[in-house]
Amino acid sequence: MSRMKSLYTGTTPDTVEILEVDRPVPGPRDALVRIRACGICGTDVSFLHLGGIPAHAHLGGEIVPVALGHEPAGEVVEVGAEVEGLKVGDRVVVNPQGPSGVIGCGARHGALSEYLLVENAAVGRSLAVFPDHVPFDVASLNEPMAVARHAVNRSEAKPADKVVVFGAGPIGLGAAIWLKLRGVEHVVVADVIPSRLEKALAIGADAVINSAEQDVTGRLTELHGQASNALGQPRPGTDIYFDAAGAAAVFNTVVGNAKWGAKLVMVAIQKKSSEIDLGGMLRSELTLIASQGYPTEIFEVTPELVEHEDRFARLISHRVPFAEADRAFEWALTPGAAEKIVVTFDD
Structure with a gap:
């Protein structure tokens, strides 16, 4: 099975670690997205403070690592045979709280990974396509702007x-x-x-x-x-x-x-x-x-984000390569050090 790199909370509080894990294999209703940019949210930082999340009681209550990231933008690299309206090469933003399941926030998959599996992929519900001219880092603002x-x-x-x-x-x-x-x-x-x-x-x-x-x-x-x-x-x-x-x-x-x-x-x-x-x-x-989350707004914002991309781009204060994600989280952990940090992935 192919492998990929994914960012998790570290073994001690306020640290992160890039782990090598199995690359997801999409089923007939799924899509595989190569992540090109992913924002850092305050929720990610909260998990860092904890060092992970408490495991179930039968596991002794130990703290287990958390896959981080829920503000992704990327490129579709595999599409299941039953998925409609989506093709390889499409640039997409993903609903991290949608019908495909939760992404990041203690879930099985995090978007600060080289690849992200979107289960039961449905255009307009679990992901949305955006134009090629919009930079991936700007597109990754879709979730917080929702x-x-x-x-x-x-x-x-x-x-x-x-x-x-x-x-x-x-x-x-x-x-x-x-x-x-x-x-x-x-x-x-x-x-x-x-x-x-x-x-x-x-x-x-x-x-x-x-x-x-x-x-x-x-x-x-x-x-x-x-x-x-x-x-x-x-x-x-x-x-x-x-x-x-x-x-x-x-x-x-x-x-x-x-x-x-x-x-x-x-x-x-x-x-x-x-x-x-x-x-x-x-x-x-x-x-x-x-006001909590985005019951209907997750893709309501996408066309306007595209239309006003230059305006929204001003919100990004730091762009940090995935290989240096520890540095990105050092800034995120320091009050006032950064505004909006986006982790980017090599072409």
Whole structure:
């Protein structure tokens, strides 16, 4: 049987290891994809912190390695006889939570591998074809941009809404792009890292706030005008807040600033937080909207990602060869060291 290289969590926490494993053999309903680029997600980093995942009790509860990666783009190299609408040579992005089963995130297959088996391959459900002119690294943004798109869809933002996105990582910046493409007239991005704020302006944000140095309330009032909560207390005129940071300070800042009828869309994985000011939420009738994954958006985003590829390409801060994946994860493990890292595979 042919062999391939695949990236797993290492034998100790915060390390990775490239292992040689059997190359998957596709069945009549499957497709085999040669991976050409795969993004690194915060979920991958979480598995690194654990050193893997706990095995079943009958295995003694030991930590077992995890195959990493769920943001792939690649080229089809084998197609099962029963697969329709797909051919060898097609460039594809893959749904890592689709009908073919989970990819990465503790599953049997990870996309940070030379090859990926897409079981029960179905175009439009488990994978989608994209044009040859789109670089593989940009195409690998499809999955995280679907996460951002779902958050924006959940917000039901309208053109006249005034919006602020807290957190200028890939999801926050992706949300800002989708908001502008949706026609929202004024989008602010807030973060504590100047380089991220510069990138926010480059991808189309109308204004930025350095929340480590600036008065968020004053700046939002300056940008969005003044409104009030249900008690008539002055509040910025911001209509929709996005939490793409997951820090307690963001949640509390939103509650403290929300006008009557404002919305908060929570898309970040929340870190351990302090008590929530429920009274503040009541005084503003703040609507909390949770956004998880991409129930319908995974391939909804693909045509627009293709159309606006130059804009989305700005989100990538580092491109690292697969052979140097350990270096890529060193950056990913260091807060503020990188924004969006894409692992690339040789031609």
